[in-house]
Amino acid sequence: MLNWRDPKNPQSGGAERVTEGYLTALAERGHEVVWFANSFPGCLPEERWGRLTVRRGGGVGKSFLAARAWCRTQPRFDLVIDQHHGIPWYTPWWAQTSRVSYIHEVLGPIWNAFYRWPWNWIGRQQERWTHWLYRKEVFWTACESTRDQLMRHGVRQVKIIRYGVHTRALEELDPKPLQVPLRLAAVSRLAPNKRVDHLIRTLALLHDRGVAARLTIVGSGDAEPALRQMVKERNLEAMVEFTGPLSEAAKDQMLRASHWLLHASQREGWGLNVIEANAMGTPAAVYPVEGLRESTLDERTGVLARAETPEALADRLAECLQHPERYQAYRRQAWERAQSMHWSRILPEACDWLEARARGEKVL
Numbered sequence: 001m002l003n004w005r006d007p008k009n010p011q012s013g014g015a016e017r018v019t020e021g022y023l024t025a026l027a028e029r030g031h032e033v034v035w036f037a038n039s040f041p042g043c044l045p046e047e048r049w050g051r052l053t054v055r056r057g058g059g060v061g062k063s064f065l066a067a068r069a070w071c072r073t074q075p076r077f078d079l080v081i082d083q084h085h086g087i088p089w090y091t092p093w094w095a096q097t098s099r100v101s102y103i104h105e106v107l108g109p110i111w112n113a114f115y116r117w118p119w120n121w122i123g124r125q126q127e128r129w130t131h132w133l134y135r136k137e138v139f140w141t142a143c144e145s146t147r148d149q150l151m152r153h154g155v156r157q158v159k160i161i162r163y164g165v166h167t168r169a170l171e172e173l174d175p176k177p178l179q180v181p182l183r184l185a186a187v188s189r190l191a192p193n194k195r196v197d198h199l200i201r202t203l204a205l206l207h208d209r210g211v212a213a214r215l216t217i218v219g220s221g222d223a224e225p226a227l228r229q230m231v232k233e234r235n236l237e238a239m240v241e242f243t244g245p246l247s248e249a250a251k252d253q254m255l256r257a258s259h260w261l262l263h264a265s266q267r268e269g270w271g272l273n274v275i276e277a278n279a280m281g282t283p284a285a286v287y288p289v290e291g292l293r294e295s296t297l298d299e300r301t302g303v304l305a306r307a308e309t310p311e312a313l314a315d316r317l318a319e320c321l322q323h324p325e326r327y328q329a330y331r332r333q334a335w336e337r338a339q340s341m342h343w344s345r346i347l348p349e350a351c352d353w354l355e356a357r358a359r360g361e362k363v364l
Contacts, residue, residue, distance in 0.1 A: 001019060001022075001024055001033070001034070001035045001036070001081045001083060001102075001352040002036050002037075002064075002067055002081065002082050002083055002089040002091070003016070003019055003035065003036075003037055003083040004034055004037060004038050004060065004063070004079065004083075004085050005037055005038065005058070005084075005222070006054050007020055008054075008238045009037065009038070009043075010040065010044065010223050011189075013189045014081075014189075014269075014272045014273070015064070015085070015269070016105050017184055017272065018104075018163050018272065019035070019083065019096065020052070021164060021166070021319065021343055021347065022160070022347070022350055022351075022354075023035055023052055023054060024050060024051065025343075025347040025351050026351055026354065027050070027051035027052055027067040027320035028051065029355075031140060031296075031355075032053075032055075033051070033052055033053070034053045034055055034074075034077075034115075035052055035053070035054045035055070036054075036055045036057070036063075036064075036065045036070065036071075037054060037055075037056050037061060037255075038056065038057075038058060038059055038060060039056045039057055039058060039063075040056075042350045043056050044056070045057065045262060049307060050260075054179025055070060057069075057070060057155035060087070061087065061201055062238075063089075064088075064090050066140075067089060068094045068095075070144065071094075071095065072114065076097060077095075077097055078097065078098060078358040079097065079099070079100065079358035080097055080098070080099050080359055081100050081101075081102050081140075082095070082100070082101045082102065083101075083102040083103070083118060083250070083352075084101060084102070084130075084139075084297060085107075085255070086107045086110075086111070086123060086127055087105075087126075087127075087130075088130055088134065089135060090292075092133075092134065092136075092137060096245075097359055098359075098360055099137060100137075100138055100139075100140050100354070100357055101134055101137045101138065101148070102139070102140045102141070102275075103138045103140070103146060103266060103269070104141070104142070104146070104268075104270070104271040105141075105146050105267050105291055106127065106131075106146060106149040106150065106153070106187050106292060107123070107124075107267075108124065108127070108149070108267065108269075109126070109266050109267070110267065111194040111267050112122035112193040113191075113266060114192060114193070115239070121307075121311070122170070128153050129356045131150055131154060131155055132153055132159075133151035133155040133199055135153075135154040135155050135156055136156065137155075137157075137307030138153055138157045138158075138159065138194075138364065139157065139158045139159070139161045139356070140158070140161065140353075141158060141159075141160060141162065141269065142161065142162055142163045142269055142291075142294075142296060142347075143160065143162075143269065143270055143290070143291050143294040143295075144160065144292060145267075145290035145293060145294060145356040146158075146269060146290060146291065147160055149290065154169045154254060157364055159353065159364050161245050161346070161349060161350050161353065162270070162341060162343075162346060163269075163270045163272055163275075163341075163346065164341055164342055164343035164346030164347060165272055165275045165276050165279065165338070165341055165342060165343065166248070167248075167252060167275070167276045167338075167342075168279065168340075168342065169278075169279040169280075169335060169338045169342070170279065170281055170335065171258070171340045173281050173331065173332060173335050174256075174258070174279060174281065176282075176331065177324070178259055178320065178321065178324045178327040178328075179324075180212040180213070180214035180321070181212035181214055181258045181339065182206070182211065182212070182214070182259050182260065182321075183213075183214055183216070183256040183257060183258045183260075184199070184203065184213055184214065184215045184216070184259065184260050184317075185215070185218065185254060185255055185260070185261050185262065185282070186199050186215065186216070186217045186218065186219075186261070186264050186267070186336040187218045187219060187251065187255070187261065187273040187274070187277075188217075188219045188221075188262070188263070189219055189220070189221045189275070190219050190220055190222065190224045190227060191221045191222065191223055191225055192222040193262070193265060193266045194223075194266075195222075195263050195265060195266060196223065196227055196264070197223075197226075197227060197230055198287075198309075198310045199215060199217065199262045199264055199266040199310075200208045200227065200231060200234070200236065200312040200314075201239065201320050202262065202313045202317070203236060203239060203240065204234050204236060204310075205314040206247050206314050206317060206318065207236075207239065207310060207311055209314070209318060211318055211321065213239065213317075213333040214239050214240070214241070215239060215240045215241070215262075216240075216241045216243060216254060216258070217230055217240065217241065217242050217243065218243050218244075218245070218251060218254065219244070219245060220244050220245055220247050224242065225361065227242075228234060228242065239266075239269040239290070242329070249253055251276070251336065252276070252280055254277060255277045255280040255282050256280040257329075258277070258281065258282050259282070260284065260285045260302075260317065261273060261274060261282055261283070261284040261285070261302075262279035262284070262285055262286070262313070263284060263286040263287065263292055264286070264287045264297075264310075264313065265287065265289065265291075265292065266288045266289060267290040267291055267292075268289070268291030268292050268295070269291050270291050270294065270295050271284075271286070271291055271292050271295035271296070274286070274292070274295040274296055274302075275295060275338050275341050276283075276334060276336075276338075277334075278301060278334035279335065279336060279338035279339075280304075280316050281331050281334070281335045282297075282302075282331070282334070283301055283302035283303070283330040283331055283334045284296045284301070284302040284334070285302055285305070285313060285316055285317055285320075286302065286303075286304055287304070287305050287308045287313070288303070288304040288305060288306070288307070288308065289308065296333070297332070297333075297337075299326070300330065300333050300334075301330060301333050301334035301337055302334060303316045303320065303330070304316075312351050314360075321363045
């Protein structure tokens with residue numbers, strides 16, 4: 001597996017958690033699995049944890065050279081997985097073995113969140129051209145939105161396998177009346193593309209409409225100082241809590257106690273935290289963007305805002321207060337769906353498919 005980050009990278013997130021799930025499952029089937037990732041300050045060039053070997057080398061834009069050089073010193077791999085995060089590893093031109101291109105989302109507008117013109121334009125164009133150059137490769141992703149975008153860019157074959165979660169769904173759905181103050185949760189890396197600032201504005205709008213609510217923000221990242229300043233400027237300190245990263249148990253308990261998980265990302269490969277919240281009996285209220293449209297089924301396992309604005313998200317939350325019986329239906333359907341998305345159900349299908357690709361079988 002070629003992936004920019006491994007779980008020990010300070011900037012790792014949901015993509016790395018998913019990757020670790022798949023690779024651990026392959027290793028448990030007896031396969032030799034190596035994860036090649038970018039170097040970062042203070043890292044070891046190679047280490048093992050559990051059954052996985054992690055090898056590191058190079059940085060953004062150059063690590064594919066380190067990966068190519070290292071792979072040439074190794075016995076031939078049966079399968080190389082080229083994970084794209086805007087920039088790929090260019091394996092069609094150097095990995096002479098079976099390959100799969102693995103992608104969480106097409107970045108598209110996310111380039112604008114991190115780079116100014118002309119670099120954002122260059123990023124979008126190279127991503128589009130990369131997909132066209134990779135058009136004969138088999139891609140693997142989690143949702144239909146990403147598949148459709150890839151195919152618009154010329155890719156011919158895309159396999160969809162949903163992401164799983166480690167979170168075990170509650171054995172029984174406990175009572176949770178929808179009442180004020182609303183308990184809202186955000187679980188996210190605090191980065192510009194996640195638009196956590198929109199969630200703070202949503203909270204302020206609810207307050208202005210007379211709807212009492214509190215927002216708990218779980219996670220860390222470079223955007224945290226600006227978000228804290230925004231909360232202070234809007235006099236929302238009493239209504240917003242920044243917890244930083246939480247243990248899985250503490251996160252589950254927080255989600256279980258919340259009325260809603262909020263998500264306003266520019267786009268997602270899927271949205272693991274949506275299903276984690278659902279497993280705890282908590283529906284999601286999200287923006288209508290790629291990935292989140294699939295992880296949250298509108299008016300079934302949660303609600304989609306009618307636009308990508310804090311006003312639209314606040315509207316949906318306020319509407320649900322008027323129909324508490326619908327909220328309870330969303331809770332139950334979200335909880336029931338989450339039971340089918342535990343890793344124990346997802347990993348066998350994924351491993352079977354990857355093994356077939358390693359054997360050279362033309363399966364999709």
